[in-house]
Amino acid sequence: MAQDSVDLSSDYQFWMGKLSVWDQASTLESQQDTCLHLPQFQEFLRKLYGALKEMDFNTVIERFPTIGQLLAKSCWNSFILAYDESQKILICCLCCLINKEPQNSEESKLNSWIQSLISHILSAFRFDKKEVGRFTQGLGYAPVDYYPGLLKNMVLSLASELRENHLDGFNTQRRMAPERVTSLSRVCVPLVTLPDVEPLVEALLTCHGHEDQEILWPEFFDAVNEAFLQKKISLPTSAIVCLWLRHLPSLEKAVLHLFEKLISSERNCLRRIECFIKDSSLPQAACHPAIFWIVDEMFRYALLETDGAPEVLAAVQVFTQCFVEALEKENKQLKFSLKTYFPYASPSLAMVLLQNPTDIPQGHWHQPLKHISELLRKIVEDQTCGSCGGPFESWFLFAHFGGWANTAIEQLLMSEAEPPAALLWLLAFYYSPCDGSQQRAQTMVEVRAVLGCLLRLSRRATLSARDLLAAAGEGRDADAGPGASALIRRLLLTFLLRVPGGRAIARDAVALMAHTDEITHEIIGFLDQTLYRWDRLGIEAPGAGELAKELLQELHAQVQQRM
Amino acid sequence: MEPLLQHLERFSEVLVVSSTTHVSTWDPATVRRALQWARYLRHIYRRFGRHGRIRRAMERRLHNRWRLEGGFGSSPVPGLTNFQALGHCDILLSLRLLENRDLGDAARHHLLQQLFPGPGVPDTEEEPLQDRLACLARRRSAVHLLCFYGYKENQNLPEDSLLKTQAEMLLERLQEVVKAEAEGPSMFLSSLWERLPQNNFLKVIAAALLQPPLPPRPQEEDLELGGPKTPGEGGQELVHWLLGKSEVMAVFCRHLPAGLLTVVASRHRELSRVYLGLLTDWGRHLHYDLQKGIWVGDESQDVTWEELYDRFQSLCQAPPPLKDEVVTVLKSCKAQDGDFEVPGLSIWTDLLLALGSKRPVLGLLPGLSSLWATLCY
Numbered sequence: 001m002a003q004d005s006v007d008l009s010s011d012y013q014f015w016m017g018k019l020s021v022w023d024q025a026s027t028l029e030s031q032q033d034t035c036l037h038l039p040q041f042q043e044f045l046r047k048l049y050g051a052l053k054e055m056d057f058n059t060v061i062e063r064f065p066t067i068g069q070l071l072a073k074s075c076w077n078s079f080i081l082a083y084d085e086s087q088k089i090l091i092c093c094l095c096c097l098i099n100k101e102p103q104n105s106e107e108s109k110l111n112s113w114i115q116s117l118i119s120h121i122l123s124a125f126r127f128d129k130k131e132v133g134r135f136t137q138g139l140g141y142a143p144v145d146y147y148p149g150l151l152k153n154m155v156l157s158l159a160s161e162l163r164e165n166h167l168d169g170f171n172t173q174r175r176m177a178p179e180r181v182t183s184l185s186r187v188c189v190p191l192v193t194l195p196d197v198e199p200l201v202e203a204l205l206t207c208h209g210h211e212d213q214e215i216l217w218p219e220f221f222d223a224v225n226e227a228f229l230q231k232k233i234s235l236p237t238s239a240i241v242c243l244w245l246r247h248l249p250s251l252e253k254a255v256l257h258l259f260e261k262l263i264s265s266e267r268n269c270l271r272r273i274e275c276f277i278k279d280s281s282l283p284q285a286a287c288h289p290a291i292f293w294i295v296d297e298m299f300r301y302a303l304l305e306t307d308g309a310p311e312v313l314a315a316v317q318v319f320t321q322c323f324v325e326a327l328e329k330e331n332k333q334l335k336f337s338l339k340t341y342f343p344y345a346s347p348s349l350a351m352v353l354l355q356n357p358t359d360i361p362q363g364h365w366h367q368p369l370k371h372i373s374e375l376l377r378k379i380v381e382d383q384t385c386g387s388c389g390g391p392f393e394s395w396f397l398f399a400h401f402g403g404w405a406n407t408a409i410e411q412l413l414m415s416e417a418e419p420p421a422a423l424l425w426l427l428a429f430y431y432s433p434c435d436g437s438q439q440r441a442q443t444m445v446e447v448r449a450v451l452g453c454l455l456r457l458s459r460r461a462t463l464s465a466r467d468l469l470a471a472a473g474e475g476r477d478a479d480a481g482p483g484a485s486a487l488i489r490r491l492l493l494t495f496l497l498r499v500p501g502g503r504a505i506a507r508d509a510v511a512l513m514a515h516t517d518e519i520t521h522e523i524i525g526f527l528d529q530t531l532y533r534w535d536r537l538g539i540e541a542p543g544a545g546e547l548a549k550e551l552l553q554e555l556h557a558q559v560q561q562r563m
Numbered sequence: 564m565e566p567l568l569q570h571l572e573r574f575s576e577v578l579v580v581s582s583t584t585h586v587s588t589w590d591p592a593t594v595r596r597a598l599q600w601a602r603y604l605r606h607i608y609r610r611f612g613r614h615g616r617i618r619r620a621m622e623r624r625l626h627n628r629w630r631l632e633g634g635f636g637s638s639p640v641p642g643l644t645n646f647q648a649l650g651h652c653d654i655l656l657s658l659r660l661l662e663n664r665d666l667g668d669a670a671r672h673h674l675l676q677q678l679f680p681g682p683g684v685p686d687t688e689e690e691p692l693q694d695r696l697a698c699l700a701r702r703r704s705a706v707h708l709l710c711f712y713g714y715k716e717n718q719n720l721p722e723d724s725l726l727k728t729q730a731e732m733l734l735e736r737l738q739e740v741v742k743a744e745a746e747g748p749s750m751f752l753s754s755l756w757e758r759l760p761q762n763n764f765l766k767v768i769a770a771a772l773l774q775p776p777l778p779p780r781p782q783e784e785d786l787e788l789g790g791p792k793t794p795g796e797g798g799q800e801l802v803h804w805l806l807g808k809s810e811v812m813a814v815f816c817r818h819l820p821a822g823l824l825t826v827v828a829s830r831h832r833e834l835s836r837v838y839l840g841l842l843t844d845w846g847r848h849l850h851y852d853l854q855k856g857i858w859v860g861d862e863s864q865d866v867t868w869e870e871l872y873d874r875f876q877s878l879c880q881a882p883p884p885l886k887d888e889v890v891t892v893l894k895s896c897k898a899q900d901g902d903f904e905v906p907g908l909s910i911w912t913d914l915l916l917a918l919g920s921k922r923p924v925l926g927l928l929p930g931l932s933s934l935w936a937t938l939c940y
């Protein structure tokens with residue numbers, strides 16, 4: 001409490017200084033500085049109100065002898081009055097200063113001065129044009145009757161002027177001077193969240209100057225972006241695209257905001273991740289390649305920084321899927337070629353990856369898988385292919401469409417034929433992209449052996465969880481990399497869901513496998529991802545779906561208990 | 564029904580009193596009661612806004628009261644003037660009381676407590692008065708900011724936001740008066756003409772005559788039901804009034820810019836005929852000054868050659884049929900004067916010559932072409 005009051009006092013000094021400088025709001029610098037500090041100043045007002053509310057009049061004057069000056073300066077600053085809830089908090093602060101029982105004429109005078117400030121806030125800025133006032137009064141109207149309509153008309157008139165500006169760039173007489181556009185974007189900073197002003201905000205975002213230089217204020221972009229991210233305003237995607245294209249920091253903030261939401265949300269719930277991603281408008285905006293590149297770049301960094309954390313990988317995949325959906329919705333005839341979005345990828349590989357699996361009959365899924373594997377292998381093993389950016393780039397491209405890897409595992413387990421080398425290679429590559437070719441060949445051998453064991457086990461009349469885990473361990477190199485181990489766990493888990501004999505022992509096997517928190521989470525992630533994928537691809541897996549849901553619930557409960 | 568209407572009248576009286584010295588006798592309880600009444604009437608507004616019969620009865624009563632108060636808003640602070648005002652009668656009352664210096668300390672203190680319980684105080688109302696007052700303040704500041712830093716008077720007068728807003732208000736009032744007064748809005752308009760600054764009023768009339776026929780704001784927002792609100796109807800009333808008031812019509816045609824009058828004339832054919840009649844009348848007052856070689860008037864209030872030429876030139880840029888009509892009128896005047904082809908004998912010959920020699924092509928004058936673009940629909 002004591003610390004709070006010290007903080008408030010030093011804040012008070014700081015804002016008193018600021019307000020004195022802003023007094024001359026006529027200079028660009030002071031306007032810019034005001035706009036920059038509006039949210040913080042509002043926060044200060046809130047704190048101040050909290051303190052004033054608890055004090056009696058004399059204490060207030062003792063602690064803040066200049067409070068009247070501070071509040072009066074704020075009342076005369078139209079940027080402050082126009083911002084968010086500042087005018088309301090300001091009135092509440094002023095109300096706290098009113099002396100209930102004025103003892104002398106001095107105190108009465110102070111009371112009436114404060115009341116005049118409150119009146120000023122509520123009926124500030126009468127028109128200097130007398131005839132307008134007389135006309136409206138003559139018609140029997142009060143300002144409350146016409147201010148909303150007037151504001152609406154002003155906003156629409158300015159917005160249409162800006163649009164004409166945009167369309168009619170050559171007619172210099174009708175053009176809005178760039179300085180005027182700039183100053184308009186500046187005064188809109190406090191107004192961004194006022195619903196009446198939305199058409200103007202939209203028009204500003206979509207209006208470009210005819211010079212290469214940006215004519216809108218950076219603070220305007222910040223304010224719009226912040227309001228959009230906080231859901232205080234809604235804007236059409238076209239306007240948001242303009243915002244993010246024109247102001248890179250806003251786009252970066254939007255992506256980081258999404259990351260934060262994903263991190264703080266429940267782990268391993270792709271449905272929710274999909275909601276967050278769609279809600280962010282980023283997939284729709286990413287239909288513009290320049291935005292896609294930035295978002296993708298940030299995902300790439302997130303993957304690299306987390307050593308390919310499964311959660312980040314899942315987010316990349318859901319994002320890509322939402323992006324492809326948006327792309328299909330946006331333009332049936334692609335405005336930009338796919339190559340534009342993945343400039344480093346081989347065009348044929350991008351084409352195959354972008355195919356929607358639901359467009360191909362389930363029985364033929366091995367064909368695109370083989371094709372993908374061959375194309376990738378060629379790129380990865382052919383060191384001369386400089387333009388494709390090395391194995392990581394190829395892996396990153398494939399990782400966007402990681403659902404194919406899961407399909408490959410299911411294909412391998414559902415068929416009794418000799419596992420095709422192409423699929424084995426694809427999985428070995430996906431799970432350990434950094435391996436050399438020798439290591440990868442080793443992983444392929446191991447996977448082939450495990451698959452053989454699983455096939456034999458599936459033919460047995462009775463199967464035990466221990467046998468299964470032993471089979472998975474057989475013939476394994478003791479120091480196989482983490483990638484190969486994760487791949488083999490995937491094989492086992494898929495086996496448990498997809499093979500009838502596996503389902504019978506699934507519960508026991510999962511209990512044996514989930515011996516650490518990390519692996520429990522991995523299994524939860526697998527189950528959630530599988531259910532989500534089956535649902536999307538329309539895969540019907542009788543028995544398996546229910547089992548997966550039950551296991552998921554049980555594991556969730558288990559994790560809850562451990563916490 | 565009658566008790567409700569009486570409540571309305573009583574509250575309207577309270578509203579009138581709230582800006583007089585009588586409030587010095589108000590104590591906190593009076594303030595509280597007045598605010599409770601306002602809240603109750605706001606509830607009535609929301610409850611009966613879509614109820615045609617009740618709403619019309621209330622509208623009629625309010626209108627009659629307003630008339631009785633001193634004849635159409637001539638009293639500076641009226642009570643409730645229409646049904647719409649019920650929706651924010653609590654704001655009206657609060658602002659009047661706040662601004663009234665005669666309100667006693669205790670009453671004022673109570674008023675502020677009622678209005679601003681503070682942020683985060685749970686409020687039973689759907690949109691608390693506190694928030695609506697703050698929103699009004701915010702909008703006013705927004706208007707100020709836009710006015711001060713971004714706004715420029717629109718060269719297209721009917722597009723100018725201030726004029727447009729005034730025009731919308733005028734049309735809304737006309738609509739109400741038309742509904743309530745058997746003899747139409749003529750008296751109302753004439754009383755406005757006598758009381759209000761005429762220059763502004765003329766511009767507002769022109770802007771009102773050019774408002775699009777559809778209501779500018781979505782109807783559901785206003786709980787609108789009492790028949791569709793079409794400013795076009797109000798516009799028609801304005802035309803009738805102008806046609807009946809030749810002296811106003813003459814000032815209207817004389818003082819407004821040529822371009823604006825042309826657009827009004829092409830929109831309202833009845834007015835265009837009177838306008839052309841006035842122009843030919845004014846033209847007949849001019850005679851040719853042989854020494855100076857120009858057409859001049861005898862008296863100072865006579866129209867000048869330049870004014871006349873500007874108005875005809877602008878009319879000739881209007882789309883047909885107005886443009887053709889103008890040329891026909893000029894030609895028939897010229898024929899009446901003897902159909903001379905030599906300059907200096909008939910003003911009509913000279914006007915036709917001047918207009919013909921510099922025949923402007925529609926679209927080359929940026930100001931006017933954009934006027935057309937926005938007004939021709």
